[in-house]
Amino acid sequence: MNGNVATLTLPAVNPTDVDQNITYSISYLGGQVNTAQTTVNAALSSGIAGFITDGGTAVKDAVVTINGKTATTNADGYYVVNDVEAGTYDVTIAAQGYPVTTVSGVKVDANNLTALSQGITALVKANITATGVVADKTTGAPISGGAVTLEYNNPTTGWTAVALAPAVTTSAAGAFTLNQATATPDMEFGGQYRLTVKATGYHDTVVNFTTKSDDVANVLAGIEMEAIKPISITGVAKDSTGAVINAGTVTLSDADGNTLGTATTGADGAYSFTNQALLSGKYTLTLDNSTDAVYSSTIDVTEGTDVTNDINLVGGYNVSLTVGTEAVGGVFSAAGSDADTATYTATLLNGNTVVATKPLTASAGDDSELSFTLNRVAPGTYTLRVSGNYVTTKDFSVTVTNTNATVSGRTTTAGYITGVVDDGSANVAGATVELLDSNNNVVATTTSANTTGVYDFAGVAAGNYKVRVSKDGFVTKTSAAAFAVANETDATENVTLAALPTTGAVAGFVRADSTLTPAAGAVVTYYNEDGTSAYTATVAADGSYSIASITPGTYKVVVRDPSALETYVTSQTVAAGDAITNANYKLTAGGNETLTIKLTDKNSQAVNVNAGDVKLYDVNAAQGTAAAEADGYWVNAGASDTITFNTLSKGTYELKIDAPSSYVDVDQTVTVTSATQQLPIQLVDAASVYSVNFRLVDADNTDGDAADIVVFKADGTKLATTTTAADGTATIANLANGTYKFYIFKNGNLVTTKDVTVNGANVSVPVIQLATAN
Structure with a gap:
């Protein structure tokens, strides 16, 4: 095992x-x-x-x-x-x-x-994948080229998009793989996810799944997509004289104004959109023969039901639009302003489908009005929209009957905000840029452009604004206040994004508890779970310290000021992005306790040890990793039988003595509780310690290898641990006379104990046979 x-x-x-x-x-x-x-x-x-x-x-x-x-x-x-x-x-x-x-x-x-x-061995999160297969629900045929997008359930913000680069599409076999290496943010073990599959001619399909908490491979249930029932849209197109239109272009648009396709009329005026996978809803057909009024008509579509719609053009009418400023005496393009000679646009809309557009370039100098004339407008009700970089977008309703129409109104002059998003070294594309008003309400949203990182907001009413920029992998940043000036461009809002932090920082002050005197020279040490030192900082003259670039985690914090203050022990949790500034510590007076060790033999005669042979370790650090008193390590300076350690704090220490060759080395814990403490140690003659040898066999008499042995003195003090060799043998050395209890642990066996008495000689324990559960 x-x-x-x-x-x-x-x-x-x-x-x-x-x-x-x-x-x-x-x-x-x-x-x-x-x-x-x-x-x-x-x-x-x-x-x-x-x-x-x-x-x-x-x-x-x-x-x-x-x-x-x-x-x-x-x-x-x-x-x-x-x-x-x-x-x-x-x-x-x-x-x-x-x-x-x-x-x-x-x-x-x-x-x-x-x-x-x-x-057990941890899985590598970088290997997390989710795989699936997409097929036609009716035919079972694979669906290739389907676009797969992913969201995760963020506890704070809800369903949030996961960026997949490159984009994921289904293969010729209908298969797809979502790979951790291409996902931002990372996929998590046990995370809740939602994927959406979009494929031409099919209903969008949404699948919720939870990644396994104990595996990297997530094989999703097969995804069956239901085909949209196709229809045909047919008809005959004629001009205003009743003649059929040959080679005319009919455009089909959805309710959002997106073009879905075009059809060309034949010599008989017939046009046809065949095998169209359209969901039930409203769509728009348009046709412009460059002579009659532009045809734009909304049709109702029911999935799976063919539509016949003849197109009969009529003579058109003019629609004139005159727009003034809301401000009395205001102008759209003041001479010398950024808006001078700018282009404004009037757009005629049937729902969201563009019927016609008319640009207008302002004259050099002041323009108090904008005047547009759109020709060849068929009878009907439309929306007239005025837009531009330096005007607030404004919609006007117009109904055309059997005569020309005139519309007048007012709108507000505006400004234009633009900038660039970068990361300090390169432009950032695809960042979400939100325009915030003075109350921090989002009034507009856009995306930074590919390659250039440029974003812009046109037609912004004069006022105080900020831009908030966000993108996965970066810290969201809000700009300084910008003022969108009417007739002007504000191009000062360039935003540099910083990558999400992977480390944290801690700072604070260390002082004496009663006097608040700065603990100058004290050392603050952060320890890993295994007791090794991870980060250290020395307290400055004013009592301050700081530690930067700390890997997220929970650390044991030990503050030492030998000879002045007691050692202080606490813990600190640091998360990525933390900038903790008040991790302050107050240390009590002390740190100058004295421990005097007197070494003798069994006859009470003094025994000298060499310099460096007596080592005292502060138990807060992993043994052997410290190198100075500020790290929790003391060592004797000279050869003597009496060793005095000063500048100790109250607490527990590990004492190690490399005794002369005729004596047994010492390894024990020492608790310092008073200002002056004596510790007599009687060294044990090497000749008066003995070994216990034993051999283990399993229940079937095979060698009991890899069993763990723990040895205790009669008072319950643990002395040693060892592991049996391949032949089932082990030796515990340096045992003085006395009775000991051996505990034996081996997987699959019952815990076994053995009492052993040492009395002036090495002991060979009879073979111990382990017992297994019946």
Whole structure:
């Protein structure tokens, strides 16, 4: 089985005892040892227990399932499943971002706890894919060239588009793949998504799905698209004299004014749009023979039902439009302004379909009115729209009967806002640019152009505006206030976007608690979960410190000021984009405790050690990573039997002594509680310590390799850990006379204990046979 076996420190109780509240010291064996405390408030009846790890790191919230019963790992990766009936089962381990792992043939014995620890390997998020196949619902034929778009359910903003670059379309076989590598923002394990498939001739199809939390491959159910029932639109076109129109162009547009296609009339005047996949709704037909009034007629379409619509042109009429300014005495294009000689446009619309347009270039100098004349307008009701960079777009209604029509009205002069979106080095295309009024209401939206990054807002009423620019992968930015001046262009609103941050920053002040004196020279250290130093900062003369470019995460923060203030320990969570400025710390007076170590032998005679042989580690850091007192590391300067460490804070330390060759090295914890503390240490003669040798075999008498052994003194102090070799043997050295308890853990076996007494000689323990669950 894969993974390291985890050891439960059980000095005071039998691990199979029931109806107890037991506190366990948990050590990950077979690699780097990390210790934590876990309390199990449950009877340890028959079942399984262990640790789920990833490369030695605990996996939190993994779900372990056996025989329908589950448990979830805690922050230490520990779990226990109780009350499992005796038997043999498959155990599954599922965690978000990990493949489901199955361990087969795990035996559970009645009234015993079976050990099962497992290493699992995280999936790589970059490999997330979603694949599917699109087919015709009726024929089953694949649909190629369908456009696939994706949205995700953002907890804050709701359904939000996921940018796919390049765009995703279905293949000749109807297949498509949504790939993490091309998605912005990244696809997530267990994320809620919605895709839409659009294909010519088919109803849009929307599919909701959730990516797997424990797999990168997401195979979607087949997507069947329903074809739009086709129709034909036919008719005969004649001019105002009744003669058929040959080679005339008939244009078909949708309700939004988008052109769907054209048809050419024949010698008999007939035109035909055949096999048109049109949804039910309103559409527009237009025809211009350059002589009669432009034909523009709205037709009602019912899906699947053919339409016949003859076109009979009529003589047209003129529509004259005169527009003045709302302001009394105002002008559209004041002499010398940006609007001088600008172009204005009158557009005749049937619904949203353009029937005719008429541009007008203002004369050099003042223009108090804009006058347009549109010819060949057929009877009917239209919208006349006046627009331009320097005029507020205004719609006027006009009805043409059997005579020329005249329309007059007023509109407001306006300004023109334009700018460029870039990222500091290149123009940014496809950014969403919103125009905000003085109340921060969105009054218009556009998109920055390809290549150039240019955006513009035409016909903006005079006022105070800002532009807000957003794009996936960048920090949304709002510009400074711009003033859209009537008859003028404001081209000052260039916007530089910054990429979304991937790190955070922290700053603050460190002071003495009572006096608020700056703790100049103190060191602020951020530690990773494994105790290694990640970031450090030295406190300045004014008490300030700062740390930039911090990878998001939660860190242990240790502030040390040896000889002046007590060490301060806390934690800090940093998210991407954070700019935390008030991470302030107040340290209490102290940091100048003294620990004096006196070394003697068994006869109370002084024993000297060399300089550098006595090391004291602050337990806040990973052992061996610190190099100075400011890092939590002290070392003796000279050779002596008496070593004094000053400038200590109250707390727990790890003491290591490289003793002379005739003595056993020392490795123990020391707790400093007072200003002056004495610690006598009697070194143990190397000749008076012994080894315990033993051999394990499995239930079938094969070598018991890879079993983890934990050794405890009679008072419950853990002394050592080791792992049996391939032949099932192991040795625990440097044991003084006394009685010890050995705990043996091997996956699939019951926890085994052995009491061993050392009395003046090495001990060879008789072969220990492990017991498996029946």
